[in-house]
Structures are given as C-alpha cells and as structure tokens.
Amino acid sequence: MPAVVTSPGGQTPEHEGEITLYVILCEIIAAFGGFLLGYEIGISIGLSSMDDFLMKFFMTMYDEKKRVQEDNYCRYHNEFLQLFTSSLYIAALGASFAASEVCSKFGRRVTMQIASLFIITGVAFQAGSINIAMLVFGRIILGCGVGFVSLAVPLFLSELAPARTRGALNICFQLFITIGVLMFNIINYFTFNIHPHGWRISFGLAGIPATMLLGASFAICETPTSLIERNQFELGKATLRRIRGTDNVAAEFNLIVAASKAARQVKHPFRKLMALSSRPPLVIAILLQVFQHFTGIDAIMFYAPVLFQMAGFGNNAALLSTVITGLVKVFSTLVSMYTVDRAGRRVLLLEGCVQMFINQTVIGLLLLLHLKPTGSLHPTEAMVTLVLASGFIMGFAWSWGPLGWLIPSETFPLETRTAGFACAVSFNMFLIVIFAQAFLPMLCHMKAGTFFFFAAWIVAFGLFTVFFVPETKGVPVDLMVESVWKQHWFWKRYMINDDEPADDNVNKG
DSSP: OOOEEEETTEEEEOOSOOOOHHHHHHHHHHHHHHHHHHHHHHHHHHGGGOHHHHHHHOHHHHHHHHHOOOOSSOOOOOHHHHHHHHHHHHHHHHHHHHHHHHHHHHOHHHHHHHHHHHHHHHHHHHHTOOSHHHHHHHHHHHHHHHHHHHHHHHHHHHHHSOGGGHHHHHTHHHHHHHHHHHHHHHHHHHHTTSTTTHHHHHHHTTHHHHHHHHHHGGGSOOOHHHHHHTTOHHHHHHHHHHHHTSSOOHHHHHHHHHHHHHHHTOSOHHHHTTSGGGHHHHHHHHHHHHHHHTTOHHHHHHHHHHHHIIIIIGGGHHHHHHHHHHHHHHHHHHHHHHHTTTTOHHHHHHHHHHHHHHHHHHHHHHHHHHOOSSSOOOHHHHHHHHHHHHHHHHHHHTTHHHHHHHHHHHHSOGGGHHHHHHHHHHHHHHHHHHHHHHHHHHHHHHTTHHHHHHHHHHHHHHHHHHHHOOOOTTOOGGGHHHHTGGGSTTGGGGOSOTTSOHHHHHHHO
16 A cells, blocks of 8 residues: 655645665766756856956956955955856846746756756856857856756656655755855865966866766656656656556556646646746745845855954865855755655744744844954854854755755646746846845945844745745645645635636635
8 A cells, every 4th residue: 555644635645666776866867967056156156266267357357356455344346247157147047948948848858968068068168268258158058058957957856756755856956056066166276276277177177067967867767747748658657667666656647647638738838827826836936036045145155264264264264164164065955855855844944944043143243243344253253153154054055945946846737847947947046146246235235234134034934934835745746736735724715727717716715
C-alpha cells in the first residue's frame, strides 16, 4: 500500500516508488545549473575588486575608486559599472519568458542544453574581450543562459523528484548556487595577482562547468510530465517506471495525463495566469521573490568583509569573509535539504524570520551605538557582530534563500507551470537589478537604519507566512490545486471556474 502523508486538505495519497540512484544522478547533474548561476553571481559581486579588469575597460572608474574618500556607510560605487553588472540580469529577465516557451514545446532537458550553449558562448566572448562592445555582448549572452537555466532546472527537479523528497532534491539547486559563489571567490583570490589577465582566467573557467552540464545532460532523462505534456505517453510511462523503480505507476501516470489534458486546453498560458484561479500561486511566487530580497541579505553580505577587517584579520579580511560566509551558506543549505521534507516549508520560513529578525535588529543596534561614519568597532564588538551576521546568513540560507525557488516551482498547475515560474524568475532578476542600483545609495543615507528597515520587512514576511503561505510538504505537484489551494482558508475563494464572474465569487468567500 502507498504511504499516506498529511496535507492541508487532509490525507493525500503518495504514489508508489523509491528514490533511485538514477534519480539522484539526474538531480545532481541538473542542479549543476545552479553552480553556473552561483558562479556568475560571484562575478557580479567581485567585479569592483578586479583592478586589472577595471583598468582595461573602466579606467575612469578605476581612477575614481582610488581617489574617493569612503566611510563606513558610504562606499564607492559607480552607476555605470552597476548597470553593466545588471545587464546580465536584464537579459535573464527577458530570456526567462522565451525559456518558458522552449520548456513547454521542447522539454526541460533541451532548455538546459540551450542554457549551457548560451553560457559557453557568453564565457568565450567575456574572457576573450578586447573592447567594451564585445564584453557587453558576452554579458548579455550569459544573461540569456542564466534565464534559461534558472527556469528549467527547478522545474526539472520538482517534476522528477518523488513528492516525499521533492523539497530536499529541489534545494540541490540552491546548494549548487552557494557552491558556485564560493568557488568563484576562491578562484578569484588566486587569480587576483596574475597580471594583467587574471580576470580572464576567472571569467573563462565558467566554461568548464557549462561544458560539463551540456555533456552530462545527454545522460539524463526528460521528466515524465514534460513527455506526457508533449503527447509522448509511452515514453513518459517508461520514464516514470525507471525513475520510481517500480512498475506500479498507474496512479501517478493517470494523474499526469489528466493534468496534461487540462493543460492542452489552455492555448495562452500567460493569459491564463491573469485568471482568478491562477492568482494564489502567482501572488505567492511573486511575493516570495520580494521577501527574499527584502530580508536584508545584501546588507549583511556587504558588511561581512568590513567586520572581518575590524576584527583584526587585516588584508585577508575579504577572502576570509567570502570563504567563511560561503561555507556557512553551504552548511545551512544542507540543513535545509535535511529538514524541508520533515518539518515542512512553513516551519523553515517562520523559523528563518525569527532568527533573521533577532540577528538583524541586534546588528543594527550595535552599529547604531558603536559605528560612526569614521572609525571602527572594537575588535570584540566586531567579532560579536560577525557571529550575529553568520547567524543571520544561516537563517536565510535554510529558509528564504532556497524556498524562494522551491515553492514557486511546485505550486503552479501544469497548464501555467512554465509561464508562472517564468514570472517568478523574471521578477527575481528584476529585483536584483533594482537592488544593484539602489542598495549602496540607500545604505549611505540610512546608515545603521538600513538594518532596522529590513528587520521591519521580516516581521511582515512572518505574518504573511502565518496567514497566507500554505504547506506543500508531501503533496504531489499535480495535486496542488485540490489538496492545497482549494483547502486554504483564504485562497480557496479564488479556486473557481474561470467562466464565473470573478468579483461575485470572491465576495462569496
């Protein structure tokens, strides 16, 4: 008999099957796309420290950087360099919508392969750039790859994994993002003193994992959902047997067939997203991206190197900061993988809110009382603040960091899954662009108040989670509408026949 798991709607039967070695292999290969995203995030963060790179393409900025007078809150930043950095995310924003179409028509695996080709091409242009036009072109091509991989990989992971372990396997994507950021920072440290082309090595090495993902992607299967959605029923059923390790897949197969039949009735998925019944997963997906950025993780990560320096680590502060915070993120993501399918999504989100709020508030108080625009914290105060910052990073890395990707990838019905997740990915990229332009000026004006600003947002996130974020632990992705949205005290009022008048039905709820 299949196991039974509890969901908000009562008892939801779990399909038969086990976690096979083949599924684990497929999940790890696909999650390697997260490594590529993390590596590119690392490049975006580290550009301003690459002096040879600045001297080659942004000489005016390099001169300004050397002349400018900084204080503890107003650090040098150049809008043009930030805009160049953001060009990758702007390209990813647009590419995620194109990736949605490719995902639906050609499958998740093909979309990952196209992403790899984009990244390999972009890396070649960037690493070999001889002028700014070539550099920008490479950056845009890379952004297209980031958009494709950010859309395809989480969907692939959620659809391939058994319901009872979907959270842990999906969070592999976030785990590899954190490893990618850490790896770039380590590489960049060793290439920093290779003049004048160390930056080319840092950029070019991204081509290795992209090539590995492209080659390894031919060894993995397409998801049964994608195959059945494209009328490849027999192959879909055979794949389902292979990944579940059992021939008894009729119940899950029939559920996917029913979902794909409903999906084929929808000719315009993005238009369907505007329907009343699509509002719950879309609102949750978009707000999770907002909340993820408004936790204040950028403020904490910005101050980590400063705190290491104040604590007495001198010139090694930047390296120690990136390595230690990177290791904290990796460890915490592993904790999330272990607990997400045991404790559930809501428990992690709420625990993360409490932990981040406490650490963020105390850090703000310490900086407000002891850190003026000039001068520094006492080494003991800096060490205490550093411990608090690490506590904050832990809270983020096992809650809002990975769950901001997991929940949107598992809560849309098949007919709007790629379109809805494309909206979440593109909005995430949009917020990265906004924060890249606005964060440092905001920190300069608000100073320690920045931390209280984000702490207030964390309270709002917690309250929203308590009342509006449903639990999805153990619920098959194609039963989300029946077992989650139609059972939720608030969102069930939107789960109606879309032919009915929207306002009347909402008012009835």
